[in-house]
Amino acid sequence: MTSPAPAGDEIVFQRSLRARNYRLTLRRDGVAVATIPLRGSEREARRFVEQHLDWLARARSRQSHKPRGADVWTIGTHVLWRGAPTEIRPAPDALRPSVRLGADTFRVPQLAGDLRPTLESHFLRLAKIELSGRAWELASQTGLGVRQIVVRNQRSRWGSCSASGTISLNWRLIQTPDSVRDYIIHHELVHLQEMNHSPRFWTRVEQSYPAWRDAERWLKQNGSLLGL
């Protein structure tokens, strides 16, 4: 790069088999990612970045002006939990420091400070149990051949389905309403038959989960609450 890049303004070049064009994106962690298409070169990608430095500067400035207060969770913070904004409260009568979210109680190292890392690891643990249980239940109702259900941290997707029959679910679905969770599971199950978003795919979604439009609307309106 010929342009001066201040420390922390890193640009990562990554090749993508699926990308058709050069692309520049800014990740939430502040790292800019330049995508090189299959037949492209890093040299061309660098030129592309050069041409888009203005855009990158604007994107960085927008990102730094975003309120970041919601990133820290303390007693009194409202977080999305099982579909509803829920206040983090100290658990009464607990022997060890614990907080309550609705009907759930979670142990924390201490009540002061940022509770988010601890609570999110509790969420993930619960999600692995509850989401896979629900997914196997719905899979058995549809009779489709699922081989494996994986619950994990996905930065930008709610779920995915591989040709080999593995369904991956974003653990944050434990924070959404049950109807949204069920929709995503149905959506991925339908992908076992249709690995695309063709009209035929949506017809099958409609048959298997008629309320899918409401769930899509919820995701559009609330997805950002989850940091997606």
Ligand SMILES: [Zn+2]
């Ligand atoms: Zn899909």
